[in-house]
Amino acid sequence: RESSPSLVTSLALPNSLPSQRRMAPMQSAMFAAVFGALTTSGVAVHVADTALRGHAASRSFVQAMSFKQVLRICNAYPFTSALDVYLSDSDEKLNQEPLQYPSCMDFTPKMHPGDRIDFKVADTNAGTFTISSLPAGDAVLMLVIYRHDTVTTAVAFESHVFSSAKAPQLAVLDVYRGPAKSELRIQDQASEDKAAANATIPRSELLRYNSVLAVEPGAYDVIANGPAGNVVLKKPLVALPGEAYVLIRCGVAADEGPQYAENVIVYPQSSKSELGAATRARAPGAIAALAAAFAAVAAMRG
Numbered sequence: 001r002e003s004s005p006s007l008v009t010s011l012a013l014p015n016s017l018p019s020q021r022r023m024a025p026m027q028s029a030m031f032a033a034v035f036g037a038l039t040t041s042g043v044a045v046h047v048a049d050t051a052l053r054g055h056a057a058s059r060s061f062v063q064a065m066s067f068k069q070v071l072r073i074c075n076a077y078p079f080t081s082a083l084d085v086y087l088s089d090s091d092e093k094l095n096q097e098p099l100q101y102p103s104c105m106d107f108t109p110k111m112h113p114g115d116r117i118d119f120k121v122a123d124t125n126a127g128t129f130t131i132s133s134l135p136a137g138d139a140v141l142m143l144v145i146y147r148h149d150t151v152t153t154a155v156a157f158e159s160h161v162f163s164s165a166k167a168p169q170l171a172v173l174d175v176y177r178g179p180a181k182s183e184l185r186i187q188d189q190a191s192e193d194k195a196a197a198n199a200t201i202p203r204s205e206l207l208r209y210n211s212v213l214a215v216e217p218g219a220y221d222v223i224a225n226g227p228a229g230n231v232v233l234k235k236p237l238v239a240l241p242g243e244a245y246v247l248i249r250c251g252v253a254a255d256e257g258p259q260y261a262e263n264v265i266v267y268p269q270s271s272k273s274e275l276g277a278a279t280r281a282r283a284p285g286a287i288a289a290l291a292a293a294f295a296a297v298a299a300m301r302g
Contacts, residue, residue: 007187007204007205008186008205008207008214009167009213009215010211010213010214011169011212067136067137068138069108069111069134069139069140069141070139070141071106071109072104072105072106072107072141072142072244073085073099073104073107073117073145074142074143074145074246075099075101075145076144076146076250076265077101077145078101078250078251078252078254078258080258082100082121083095083119083145084098084099084119084121085105085117085119085120086117086119087109087117101260102263103267104267104268106268111134112134113131113133114130114131115131116129116131117131119155126145127157129159135161135163137163137164139162139163140162141162142159142161142244142246143157143158144157144159144173144246146158146175146177146248147177148177150177150253153257158173158175160212164242166241167217168214168241168242168243168244168245169213169243170186170213170214170215170247171211171244171247172184172209172210172211173247174249175250176249176262177253179253180262182225182226182249182262183224184222184223184247184249184264185205185225186207186221186223186237187202187221188202188218188220189236217239217275219236219239219275220236221235221237222234222235222237233263235266246266246267248264248265249262
């Protein structure tokens with residue numbers, strides 16, 4: 001059987017920055033307020049109206065640019081009650097449906113530097129994340145709320161800004177709190193064609209936590225393996241071109257209170273029917289070409 005090329009390509013994106021976190025005392029025996037800042041290498045664009053002089057009916061030739069920016073919020077905080085999300089002290093919730101654990105939702109609000117994203121359980125404040133700046137371009141802004149430790153019920157945040165890219169991107173996070181150890185791996189889903197499955201060795205590679213990776217479009221399995229190599233969890237992943245995905249190991253072995261076993265969030269859940277031509281046979285040099293392309297982009301940005 002043929003050997004397979006590497007499955008993932010690590011990305012060193014300049015706008016991949018850790019969130020800033022501060023812990024606060026516990027509130028209402030539920031959560032603690034945590035303040036974070038979403039920082040990117042982007043600079044906000046300020047456009048001033050400019051009128052052409054010398055004509056009676058002059059019009060500005062400068063127009064404000066419009067970007068598509070998606071706010072992707074993931075609830076990786078193990079708790080029985082769902083979260084509600086508000087933007088900048090607004091009375092209107094961003095989420096129409098409860099944001100249960102463990103799940104994610106996408107929103108497209110008008111955001112500005114200095115806006116606050118407030119998380120609440122009923123009328124109780126769970127935490128606040130402050131946006132310090134926004135990228136000047138299309139992007140997916142990922143924000144993950146999770147449990148800070150096993151002793152208190154304090155929350156913490158992680159964030160990442162996905163820039164536009166043709167290849168599927170994966171942000172891999174580990175926010176599980178407890179003694180259990182496991183690693184995440186990604187591997188090709190078994191082909192339904194037995195002849196094809198026997199002709200090629202399925203690729204399987206380790207996904208390093210707290211990293212951003214690029215993969216080829218295709219259908220995969222995300223597998224959590226225990227220390228003995230046993231399969232703890234397996235989740236499907238359909239990677240579409242240009243899409244940004246989050247893979248989050250979560251759960252808590254709390255010193256007191258309910259226990260939440262290891263879990264893995266894979267979001268969004270794309271459909272295989274959307275893959276189309278992207279599912280065609282992979283050429284041996286495809287991954288190398290992908291790596292070269294991202295290296296070229298990194299060099300240009302540098």
